[in-house]
Structures are given as C-alpha cells and as structure tokens.
Amino acid sequence: MEIAETIVKAREVVRSWRSRGLSIGLVPTMGYLHEGHASLIRRAKEENDQVALSVFVNPTQFAPNEDLAKYPRDFQRDSALCSSLGVGLIFHPEPLEMYPSGFATYVEAPALGLNLCGRSRPTHFRGVLTVVLKLFNILEPTRAYFGLKDAQQFFILKRMVTDLSLDLAVVPCPIIRESDGLALSSRNAYLSESERRAALVLHKALTQAEASVLAGETNSLQVVSAMKKIIAQEPLAKLDYAEVVETKGLTLVNEIVGETLVALAVYIGQTRLIDNFLWKANNK
Amino acid sequence: MEIAETIVKAREVVRSWRSRGLSIGLVPTMGYLHEGHASLIRRAKEENDQVALSVFVNPTQFAPNEDLAKYPRDFQRDSALCSSLGVGLIFHPEPLEMYPSGFATYVEAPALGLNLCGRSRPTHFRGVLTVVLKLFNILEPTRAYFGLKDAQQFFILKRMVTDLSLDLAVVPCPIIRESDGLALSSRNAYLSESERRAALVLHKALTQAEASVLAGETNSLQVVSAMKKIIAQEPLAKLDYAEVVETKGLTLVNEIVGETLVALAVYIGQTRLIDNFLWKANNK
Numbered sequence: 001m002e003i004a005e006t007i008v009k010a011r012e013v014v015r016s017w018r019s020r021g022l023s024i025g026l027v028p029t030m031g032y033l034h035e036g037h038a039s040l041i042r043r044a045k046e047e048n049d050q051v052a053l054s055v056f057v058n059p060t061q062f063a064p065n066e067d068l069a070k071y072p073r074d075f076q077r078d079s080a081l082c083s084s085l086g087v088g089l090i091f092h093p094e095p096l097e098m099y100p101s102g103f104a105t106y107v108e109a110p111a112l113g114l115n116l117c118g119r120s121r122p123t124h125f126r127g128v129l130t131v132v133l134k135l136f137n138i139l140e141p142t143r144a145y146f147g148l149k150d151a152q153q154f155f156i157l158k159r160m161v162t163d164l165s166l167d168l169a170v171v172p173c174p175i176i177r178e179s180d181g182l183a184l185s186s187r188n189a190y191l192s193e194s195e196r197r198a199a200l201v202l203h204k205a206l207t208q209a210e211a212s213v214l215a216g217e218t219n220s221l222q223v224v225s226a227m228k229k230i231i232a233q234e235p236l237a238k239l240d241y242a243e244v245v246e247t248k249g250l251t252l253v254n255e256i257v258g259e260t261l262v263a264l265a266v267y268i269g270q271t272r273l274i275d276n277f278l279w280k281a282n283n284k
Numbered sequence: 285m286e287i288a289e290t291i292v293k294a295r296e297v298v299r300s301w302r303s304r305g306l307s308i309g310l311v312p313t314m315g316y317l318h319e320g321h322a323s324l325i326r327r328a329k330e331e332n333d334q335v336a337l338s339v340f341v342n343p344t345q346f347a348p349n350e351d352l353a354k355y356p357r358d359f360q361r362d363s364a365l366c367s368s369l370g371v372g373l374i375f376h377p378e379p380l381e382m383y384p385s386g387f388a389t390y391v392e393a394p395a396l397g398l399n400l401c402g403r404s405r406p407t408h409f410r411g412v413l414t415v416v417l418k419l420f421n422i423l424e425p426t427r428a429y430f431g432l433k434d435a436q437q438f439f440i441l442k443r444m445v446t447d448l449s450l451d452l453a454v455v456p457c458p459i460i461r462e463s464d465g466l467a468l469s470s471r472n473a474y475l476s477e478s479e480r481r482a483a484l485v486l487h488k489a490l491t492q493a494e495a496s497v498l499a500g501e502t503n504s505l506q507v508v509s510a511m512k513k514i515i516a517q518e519p520l521a522k523l524d525y526a527e528v529v530e531t532k533g534l535t536l537v538n539e540i541v542g543e544t545l546v547a548l549a550v551y552i553g554q555t556r557l558i559d560n561f562l563w564k565a566n567n568k
Contacts, residue, residue, distance in 0.1 A: 102533065104393040104395045104533075105444045107448075108389070109388040129389070134449045159388050159389060
C-alpha cells in the first residue's frame with residue numbers, strides 16, 4: 001500500500017494504474033474510519049482493480065463554530081485498517097496541499113442546499129463539492145463510493161457529476177448501524193454513555209416513521225410531526241430538522257410518492273447527529 | 285474534421301486520440317471566428333498533435349439584459365475556417381446538451397470578480413468557469429488556449445486550473461488587432477461606421493497609458509485619469525471602467541509594479557468593448 005501526502009505523488013500512483021488499464025474505486029473520507037467506511041472499501045474492492053482512499057479533514061466544509069479542531073483523528077489506525085482491507089493508495093494531504101495560498105475557486109449547487117443540512121450549514125456543501133471535485137481530478141476514479149447516511153451529500157454529488165460532465169460513477173452505499181440501530185459516524189466518539197443511549201432516538205423516530213409510511217401514510221406533515229414527538233421525549237436531544245424531500249431537487253414535499261428522503265438532524269448534547277431513510281414507491 | 289453535437293460523440297473522438305497517446309490543444313470559443321481565434325488555432329496546432337475547438341454561445345455567462353439573443357453566429361463559415369486550419373474536432377452542442385433539466389452546479393471564484401468586468405457583470409465569470417470546466421472534462425485537453433483580450437478571464441481560469449487540481453496547461457495568447465489598432469472581437473460586428481471609428485479610442489487611451497508607464501509613471505491614479513480624459517473626448521464613447529489590478533488576486537493597486545493589468549471597458553453606442561495591456565516590471 002502506498003501513502004501519498006502530495007498531489008504529485010498521488011497522481012504518479014494513479015497514472016501507473018491507469019496506464020495499465022486498471023479501474024479505480026475511490027473512497028473519500030475524513031478518517032477515523034469505522035465499519036461504515038470498511039463497507040465502502042469492500043464494495044470498492046469488489047468492483048474495481050484498485051482502491052484509493054483519501055483521509056482529509058476538509059476545513060472548507062466546517063463553519064467557524066463547528067468541530068474542525070476537535071474532529072477525531074487516528075491515522076495509524078486508519079492506515080492499518082486500509083492495509084488489511086487491500087487498499088492500494090491512501091491520499092493523506094495537509095490542508096495547504098489542497099488549499100494553497102491564494103485559493104479562490106469553489107463549486108456550488110445552491111439550489112440543492114436550501115433544505116436539510118444545507119439550511120443549518122450554509123457553506124457546508126460548497127466545501128464538500130469543492131474538495132470532492134479536487135479528489136476526483138487528482139485520483140481519477142472509475143467509481144466513487146459514498147455512504148447514504150449523508151444522503152443529501154450523495155444526491156448533490158451525483159448532480160455535480162452530471163452537471164460538470166464528469167466521466168465517473170458515484171455509487172450509493174447503505175447506512176451501516178450498530179446492533180442497536182445507531183448509524184455509524186466518526187462523531188459518535190463524542191458521545192458520553194448517557195448521550196450514547198439518548199442517540200438511539202434518531203433511529204427510533206425513523207423506524208416508526210418508515211413503518212407508518214409502509215402502512216400507507218403518505219402525508220409528510222403527519223410523518224414529520226410523529227418524528228418530532230419522539231425526539232421531544234428524549235431530554236438530551238434537541239431537534240435541528242426533521243424533513244421530507246424529493247431526491248432530484250431536494251425540495252420539501254407534502255406527499256410521500258416516488259423517491260423520497262425522510263431525514264433528521266438532532267443534537268445529542270453538543271454533538272450533531274444525522275440519520276435518514278430513503279423511500280421508493282416500489283418498496284411497497 | 286469531425287463535428288460533434290453531443291458530449292458522447294465528442295468524448296468518443298477525444299478518447300480515440302488519447303488512446304493513441306496524442307496531445308490535444310483546445311480552443312474554446314463562442315463562434316463567429318475571427319483572426320484572433322485563428323491565431324489561437326495555429327498556436328494550438330503547433331504545440332499539439334490534435335486540435336479541438338468548441339463553438340458554444342454560453343447562456344450562463346450572459347446576464348438577462350445582455351446580448352445573448354443577438355450574439356452573431358455563422359457556423360458554416362466557422363466550420364470552413366476550422367477545416368482550412370486543420371482543426372480535428374468541432375464541438376458544437378445545443379444549450380440543453382450542456383445544461384440539462386435540473387442543472388444546479390456552478391464553479392465560482394467570487395474574490396477574483398470584484399473588479400474589472402466582474403463588477404459590471406456579476407454572474408459572468410461563474411458562467412465562464414462552469415462552461416470551461418465542462419469543456420475541459422469533455423474534451424480532456426493537454427493545453428487550452430485563451431486570448432489575452434479577455435485578460436481577467438484568463439487569470440481566473442488559470443487560478444481555477446490550480447485550485448481544482450486540473451492536469452492541463454492554460455496558455456495565454458497575445459491580443460490580435462486590426463491594422464489601426466482595434467482589438468479583434470466578434471462584437472465589433474455590432475458597430476456602425478461612425479462607431480467603428482469611435483472604437484479606436486480604447487486603443488488610443490491604452491497606448492498612451494502604456495507609453496507613460498514605459499516613461500516611468502508608476503501611479504495608477506495618474507494613468508487611469510489620463511485614460512478617462514481620452515475616453516471622455518469621444519462623444520460616442522461611455523466609460524464602463526478603467527482600472528489597474530495586480531494579476532494574482534485581481535485587486536486594485538495604486539502602484540504599477542510587478543505584473544500589472546491596465547484594463548478598459550467602454551460602451552461605443554450600445555456595444556460594450558474591452559481592451560487592456562499587461563505590464564511586467566522586466567518590460568522596462
């Protein structure tokens with residue numbers, strides 16, 4: 001396994017693969033890898049000749065009041081996991097390598113960031129799109145793998161790939177959960193024991209919502225208000241949003257038809273957690 | 285010479301070149317080609333195995349009050365010129381091919397658009413960056429050629445290539461002029477006979493400014509105010525801007541040192557024309 005800290009070195013590795021006609025699966029991460037990331041790596045490994053993984057805590061997707069400085073990091077553990085899973089290249093740049101002096105260019109999809117996480121984190125997706133496009137340009141993947149816990153991120157990136165005429169596939173991968181249902185997240189490391197128990201409220205609200213939709217409920221307001229009630233019963237939880245959007249333009253919908261995303265963001269103490277389920281009419 | 289109206293077709297041609305190891309020079313244009321474009325094509329031809337040229341009047345770089353609808357077009361003449369100059373591929377898409385339904389993603393460099401054309405055309409460079417990045421992604425050039433008449437555009441695109449980690453070179457090419465000094469522009473076709481004479485005032489102001497700098501003037505205010513006086517003497521001319529910026533961040537400078545851009549935009553009747561000169565300290 002190669003570890004590249006510079007763009008030049010990463011490109012060298014990737015070009016040597018490309019010149020031999022090998023396909024490349026990319027797993028972009030902010031490190032502190034968990035079983036969710038491992039599932040992306042395994043999928044990338046199955047579908048491609050080589051796997052590149054990036055570890056980069058991207059400053060431009062954090063607002064000044066957010067957790068950039070304390071975001072958990074453990075590169076040695078990440079690197080051992082990657083090696084054991086057969087990753088061929090870890091790209092692990094410093095911020096200045098990605099954002100050199102005078103940096104001025106950003107990618108945006110403002111219309112897709114009006115709801116869900118985009119509303120409470122107005123510069124977040126600009127940072128995500130910019131860094132992911134850079135990673136695509138540097139690592140030239142055939143396919144790139146993203147977990148559906150960050151569902152809004154996935155749909156915005158998919159739109160970017162179409163809009164900017166990028167010749168690669170973005171592959172959505174299912175949410176991986178703890179045995180009790182909590183969606184895996186590097187931010188779960190922030191939770192105290194009591195917060196860890198309280199955090200289950202996201203999964204609880206979503207499974208009840210999904211059950212009601214499965215039983216025939218199509219009214220978003222009903223679904224949202226039932227979820228809000230469940231969140232409100234947990235003293236350590238504070239709702240950021242509970243929303244229902246269609247997956248093309250990510251606009252709020254009153255009726256749950258076609259492909260629909262039901263999503264939550266909830267503060268558990270100081271820690272902001274997100275979770276969701278994706279509904280397709282033909283699930284019925 | 286191939287003519288591609290779809291992204292799929294263009295990519296097919298370009299990939300067949302790439303697979304044979306050929307280098308590609310790209311000349312992005314809005315068509316209605318003149319000797320300025322021809323000079324870019326010749327340079328691209330000299331430095332690359334194949335030349336691709338795009339003809340696309342890009343709607344996203346025009347504001348609603350601008351001249352999108354009446355922008356001059358003559359694809360047959362363009363195509364004959366390209367063929368005679370040895371262009372290998374013309375990419376000539378319809379707007380819907382470039383901006384499909386639901387299009388939402390844009391590239392921006394807001395800090396570089398605060399002065400010069402960016403101030404009077406606040407959405408212009410967003411449109412330029414977005415379409416040029418798409419052209420880069422579709423046509424995979426080794427080098428892309430841009431005329432320095434659009435100097436701000438060149439410096440913003442150069443910044444984009446660095447910032448987004450694109451693996452290609454943008455090549456600046458000198459302004460081509462009529463024998464009397466008027467910079468070539470497809471928009472010169474809008475000028476009446478008397479306006480055509482009046483349009484010389486841009487070149488006149490700039491050559492006098494350059495002469496004063498060459499003679500040792502380093503005060504931007506002096507240079508700008510001398511240019512404004514010359515423009516004011518022409519009854520058909522109305523100044524949009526006369527500014528002096530450094531070429532890295534495109535911020536206004538008081539002193540003409542290092543690499544500096546002295547630029548003008550002037551309305552001649554209804555037609556907005558631009559021109560400039562680039563000053564490097566080692567010109568002296």
